[in-house]
Each structure stands twice: as structure tokens, then as C-alpha cells.
Amino acid sequence: MSKTIEDIPKHQFEPAPKNSYDNEKIAKPQLSFTKDAWLRVRKNKGAVISFVILLFVVIMAIIGPYLSPHDGYAQDVTRANLPPRIPVLENWGIFDGSQEIGGTETNKYEDLNIEEYYWFGTDSLGRDLFTRTWLGTRISLYIALLAAVIDMLIGVIYGLISGFKGGRVDNIMQRILEVMSGIPNLIVVILMLLILKPGILSITLAMVITGWIGMARVVRGQVLKLKDQEYILASRTLGAKNGRLLFKHLLPNLSGVIIINTMFTIPSAIFFEAFLSFIGIGLQAPEASLGTLIEDGYKTFQFLPHLMIIPCIVICIILITCNLIGDGLRDAFDPKMRD
Template sequence: MSTSTNETISKDMFELVEVNHEDADVIEKPQLSFMQDAWLRLRKNKAAIASLIILILLIIMAAIGPSLSKYDPYTQDSSRINLPPRIPGIEKLGIFDGTQEIAGKKVNVYEQKHIKDYYWFGTDSLGRDLFSRVWQGTRVSLYIAFLAALIDMVIGVTYGLISGYKGGQVDNVMQRIVEILYGVPNLIVVILMLLIFAPGILSITVAMVTTGWLGMSRVVRGQVLKLKNMEYVLAAKTLGASNTRILFKHLLPNLAGVIIINTMFTIPTAIFFEAFLSFIGIGLQAPKASLGTLIQDGYQTFQFLPFQLWIPAAVICILLIAFNLLGDGLRDAFDPKMRD
């Protein structure tokens, strides 16, 4: 059974809604800059955020760690050599309690030597406090790493910008220079620097200045070659903008993501490079402390005093892993194709 109703629709059934045309195009959600958008995506990467927190803590400890200990990192004490780690409070749990296995027996070295002080990371073969030396060494390694990053950002970015933007014969000459320097290994450069300078931070710094910026310059050059023919660059040229303004006002901001990512991967490479040089004996020399020299010292007594190797090795491993994880997170955050 069906019923049909004929209802008339009158004008009184409608209500006229007034529209403010000025508010029609208003975006309610706040606009985000490129960096803000990248930060929002980086925050979702738990590994990158955890690595960032760990790196901040390690940098703080490198800055204030040697001051937290009442022992100088370079003061020797023959009566306190090779003491195992001993930490107040934790020693009651049976770990880091100052005990060491000697001739198959577990011996409390502190009681044996009548020492009431606490050495959180123990001491080395010369009686120096390892806690202050580890953080002093971390400070030196981070200094070299951030110096390498600064060299990359200053020399490499500038060189790549000029080479890619000028193009033609200028680019050919500049790239031939890069290829010649690329053919010389970093280790050979460091050995040559040792003929001029004494082993230490200065020789490592000069070696990094010589060849460390090559990778960054190539990456920046490739990006500039791709961007220099974009519409906004051509518009800036048409409006009479100088080459310097185009390079540093228009091109450089669009390369910020690439530069930051490559810098983050440069830092762990520099840390490992310094540690390797110090380990083989052509980097920093005693009594100066770096993570490489501490690992080299601990390697000699690893079978009997493993803590002298494990502690600096653990710090350098955490640094390398954290920087690499943070670099991976930044790469995903700055990539415009990585959308959730």
C-alpha cells in the first residue's frame, strides 16, 4: 500500500545565510614553516628523540663531568693504580663495589689498600681517575667532531654553492680540484701533517680542513645544479638580485635540510676518525685524553682490567649510534616525500 503526498515547498521554509567573503579564505589551522613541519615529524620518531636526549646528556657530562670529580684527570698517584670502579650506594647491590678477581679469588682492592675514597670508573695504570678522564676525553672527541662539522658547513657549503651556481668553466676547474683531493686518503694527509706538526689536535684539524669538506661540497653542488633553474631563482634574476643574494637568500635556505643531514653524519665519522688515529698512535698523545687514547690504554690490560676498555668503548659506541639514529630521523623529517 503506497500513499503519495503532494507537499508544496514555499520560500518561507528557507533561511538566507549571510556569508562574509573576507573570512571565506581564512585558514583556521595555523600555518607551519618548513622547520616547524620537520620538527613535528621528527617528534614522532622515538629513536631519534631518544638519541637527541642521550646526546644532550653526554654533551652536558662532557662539559661538567671533569668538574664533578675531585680528582684531576692528569694527576698520577702510584698508590692507587688500577682500582676497579666503586660507586656509593650501588656497591651494596654487589656491583661496582671495588672488588676484583685476583688469583681466582674475589678481593676488595679498596680495603686491601686502605682506601676510603670512591672512584666511580676506577683508575688507570698510573693512578689517574678514569671518571674525569673519560669525560675529558669525550670533550676532546666532541670538540674535534663539531670542528669537522663547522669546516663542512663553512668551506664545503660555500665551495659547492659557488661551483654549482657558476657552472661552465668555473665548475669544471673547481671539480677537478675536488677530484684531485678526493684521490688522497685522509690517513695519508694526517701522516704528511705529522712531518710538519707534532701529533695532536692541530695535525688532525689541518687534515680535516684539507679533505673533510669534499663530500659536503659535492652534495651541495648537485642540489644547486637542480635548483638554480627553478622559477623563483629566475624571477630573482629578472628583478635584478645580485648573485650573492640569490646564493645566500634563495638557494641556501632551500638547502638547509640537506646540509643539516650531512652534518649529522659527518660528526660520528669525525669521532671515529680521531679515535682510530689515537688508537694507532698518530693522533693525540699522552698524557692528553680522548676516547681513542683511553681505548688504546685499556686495550693493553683488557684481559686483567676490562673496565679500562669497556667504559670509554661504551661511551664512543653510544655517541656513534645516537648521532646516526638522529641523522636518520632528520633525513626522514626533512624529506618532503615522507608524509604520514
């Protein structure tokens, strides 16, 4: 039986008692810019999964060479070009060391009485490909991170000064950028190889000489946009000096742009290093990088595809995950950029 208005007690119609403390209470906690961006990143499943995968690759690059009992530089031509053989999986008929040669399937491990396991097989000199893959990943990541950090430092400082000073200083600094951006990276690499021996130092310097230009231009554009904002004018009116304006107000507001561009710089640097090593002007033997491993596997790809496929998979994972993380950070730090 439904109730009528007369059946409802009158005290339920009275307003709730007012409390000044409840009126001032904030229902939702205040979020900082960094925490708000982190919450947005967590909602991006692609970025989170990519970060986990990239973290796994980085950990394997650090500890991977120590997981295998074989030295990545030790040569044994009697065990050259062995196919992958993995415990447990060999019982399922995959990665059991068998391969097809001349239309006949053979097992080189049984033919040579080899009881040891080579998880990724061996190269043409009998070196363990598992160990060399992670050694090469370590070197490629090291070169990419070193180049990205140096590019970030030089580009941020150059862009801050150029955009903040403006006028004649900005014009001169931008003309210098235009001249340097007209120099192809490959020419710079060749010149560096004429001065220095091919190696990590020469490749890193070659990438750094012109790699910071993009960062400098992005930072300059953002500084020109932000330096006339009200909070900058208010700080200047209150007597803030240029150093405080740059490092206390402008730089924190540029952190999102800097992090995003740095994340996109890392895969570019890895690809550039792999390209140099692939064409033979990068790292030299016996040093290993993803580029040198791909170049070695390319020679025998038709007969031994695993020598090239494995490092290609690793470099593709790094490039894809870095780009997805960069996209996630871009959406988190500046949601308007998604449009």
C-alpha cells in the same frame, strides 16, 4: 519512539547564514618550512630520545670532570688499576670495588685502606678514569665539532660557486676535487705529523684538508638542480644579483641538506680521531681522548676489561645517537628521501 520528517521543525532545514569573514578564515595556521620540519622531528621518537641522550653526554663532557674530587692527570701508582666503586650501589653487591685476581675475589679498596670512591676505577698510573673519560669525551667532541664546522663552511662555499657558475669554472673545480679525493686521509695525517706536532691542531687540519669534499659535491648537485627553478628565473628577471640569488634563495633551500650532512660528519670525525689515537699517531700522553683511553684499556682488556669497555660505551652512544638524529633530520627536511 522515532521521529518522522514531519516532526522535525522546518527551521532546521534552512541553510546556515553566510558570512564573508568566515569564508576567508584559514582554519589551520600556516606553517613555515622550519616549523614544519620541527613538527616532523618531534614525531620521530628515536631522534628525540637520541637528542636527549647526546645532550646528556655533552653536558657530562662539560661538567663531568668537576663532579669527581680526583684530578684526571694526577698519578698515584699505589692506587693503580682499582675497579669501579660507586656509593649506594656497593650496598647491593655491585660496583663495590671487588674483583677476581687469579681465581680469588679480592677487594683492593679494603686491602689498601682506601676510603675514597673511584666511580669508574683507575688506570695503570692511578689516574681517575671517571674524570679522564669525560675529559676525553670533551676533546673528542671538540675535534669533531671543529672539523665539521670547517668542513661545512668550505664545502658549502666551494659547492655553491662550482654549481652556480657552471661551465668551465665548474669543470676546473671538479677536477681539483677529483685529485684531492684520491689522496688517502691517512697519508695526509702522516704528512701533517711530520710538519706539526701530534695534537688537536694536526688532527683537525688533517681531517679538514679532505673532509669537505663530500659536502662540496652534495651542495653542487643541489645547486645544479635548483638554479633553473622558476623562482630563481623570476628573481633574475626582476633584476636580482648573484649574491641575492645565492644567499636569499639557494642557501635557505639547501639548509636541510647542509644540516643533515653535518650531523653525519660529526660521528665520522669522532671515529677517525679515535682511530688515529688508537694506532698511536693521534693525541699524545698525558692528553686524553676516547681513542687514547680505548688504546690504553686494550692492553689490559683480558684482566681489566672496564678500562676499555667504559670509553667504548661512550663512543658508541655518541656514534649511534648522531646517526639517529641525522636520520630524523633527513626525514624531517625531505620526507621523499625515506622512499
